Amino acid sequence: MKLDNIKMVLIDLDGTMVNSVPDLAWCIDEMMKELDMPAHGEEKVKNWVGNGVPRLIKRALIGQLYGEPDDPIFAKAYPIFMNLYADNHSKRSLLYPHIMEGLQWLRDRNMHIGCVTNKDEQFTLPILKNLNIYNYFQIIISGDTLPSRKPNPAPLLHGAAFFGIAPKNAMMIGDSISDIKASRAAGFDIICLSYGYNHGIDISTANPDAVINSFAEF
Numbered sequence: 370m371k372l373d374n375i376k377m378v379l380i381d382l383d384g385t386m387v388n389s390v391p392d393l394a395w396c397i398d399e400m401m402k403e404l405d406m407p408a409h410g411e412e413k414v415k416n417w418v419g420n421g422v423p424r425l426i427k428r429a430l431i432g433q434l435y436g437e438p439d440d441p442i443f444a445k446a447y448p449i450f451m452n453l454y455a456d457n458h459s460k461r462s463l464l465y466p467h468i469m470e471g472l473q474w475l476r477d478r479n480m481h482i483g484c485v486t487n488k489d490e491q492f493t494l495p496i497l498k499n500l501n502i503y504n505y506f507q508i509i510i511s512g513d514t515l516p517s518r519k520p521n522p523a524p525l526l527h528g529a530a531f532f533g534i535a536p537k538n539a540m541m542i543g544d545s546i547s548d549i550k551a552s553r554a555a556g557f558d559i560i561c562l563s564y565g566y567n568h569g570i571d572i573s574t575a576n577p578d579a580v581i582n583s584f585a586e587f
Contacts, residue, residue: 372478372540372587374537374538375480375538375539375540375558376480376481376532376534376538376539377480377481377482377483377528377529377532377534377538377539377540378475378480378481378482378483378539378540378541378542379482379483379484379485379510379524379525379528379539379540379541379542379557380472380482380483380484380485380541380542380543381484381485381486381519381541381542381543381544381545381548381565382484382486382488382493382496382497383418383419383486383487383488383544383565383566384418384419384543384544384545384562384564384565384566384567385465385542385543385544385548385562385565386464386465386468386484386502387462387463387464387465387468387496387500388462388463388464388465389418389458389459389462389496390411390414390415390418390462390566391411391461391462391463392454392457392458392459392460392461392462393414393418393425393454394409394410394411394414394415395453395457395461396450396453396454396457397409397414397425397426397429397450398410398414399453400426400429400446400449400450400453401429403449404442404445404446404449406430409429409432413432414429415566415569416434416566416568416569417429417434417568418566419487419544419545419547419566419567419568420487420547421487421488421489421512421518422450422451422454422488422489422492423447426443426446426447426450427443429446430442430443430446434568454492455491455492458492458495458496459495459496459499459500462496462500463500464500464502465562465564465583465584466583466584466585467583467584467585468502468584469501469502470584470585471584471585471587472502472505472584473505474584474587475587476505481507481532481534482505482506482507483506483507483508483509483510483528483531483532484497484506484508484509484510485510485519485524485525485528485541486510486511486512487512487518487519487547488511488512489511489512489513490509490511490512490513490514493509493511493512494509494511497509507532508528508531508532510524510527510528514527515527519547519548519550519551520546520547520548520550520551520554521551521554522551522552522554522555524551525539525541525551525552525555525557526555529555529557536555536556536557537556539555539556539557539558540557540558540559540560541555541557541558541559541560542559542560542561542562543559543560543561543562543565544561544562544564544565544566544567544572545561545565545566545567545568545572546567546568546570546572546575548561549561549572549575549576549577552577558578559577559578560577560578560579560580560581561573561575561577561579561580561581562580562581562582562583562584563580563581563582564582564583
C-alpha cells in the first residue's frame with residue numbers, strides 16, 4: 370500500500386507502540402494473590418489484553434478469554450487492580466523497537482498524528498509521558514474519552530473530525546482485530562504490527578491492508 374493520500378494516522382498504544390504486558394501481568398498476578406486465587410503469568414495475560422482493563426480483569430478471574438465472573442468477585446477485584454496499576458502502569462513497560470523513529474518519520478512528512486487506545490486516560494497519559502512519546506501526538510483518544518471504544522468506529526471518526534480529515538485520507542496503525550473492525554467501519558486504511566496482542570491469533574488472518582514487523586518498515 371502507499372501513503373501518498375494519507376493525511377492523518379491514528380496509532381494504538383498497547384501491543385503497537387508499547388509492550389505493556391509486564392506491568393499488566395504483574396498487577397493481575399498481585400490482584401489474584403490478594404484474592405487467594407492462582408496467579409497466571411505473562412504468557413496467559415498477554416492473550417487477554419486488548420479490550421480495556423475491566424475485560425482484562427474479568428478474563429483473569431475466570432482464566433479464559435470468554436465468559437463472565439460473578440459480580441461480587443469482580444466488584445472486589447476491580448479496585449484492587451486499579452490501585453496496583455495506578456503505581457505500576459509503566460515501571461516495567463517498554464517501547465517496541467523503532468517507535469520513536471517511526472513517529473518522527475510521520476511527523477517529518479507533516480502527518481497529523483493521534484493516539485487511540487482502549488486504555489483509560491488516567492493510565493494512557495502517564496505512560497506516553499514516561500516513555501517520552503507524548504509530544505508526538507496532537508490528539509489522544511483514550512478508552513474513556515467517548516461513550517464508545519474500539520471496535521466501535523467512534524474514536525477513529527472523532528480523530529478524523531478533530532483534524533478535519535476525510536476517512537479515505539486516514540489510517541489506523543494497530544495490532545488487533547478490534548483495530549481492524551474499527552478501521553473498516555470508519556472507512557480508514559489499517560496497518561497492523563505482527564508482534565502485538567491479538568489473543569494469540571496471527572493478525573494477518575484478519576486481512577488488514579498491510580502487516581509490518583516493526584515501525585522501521587515505514
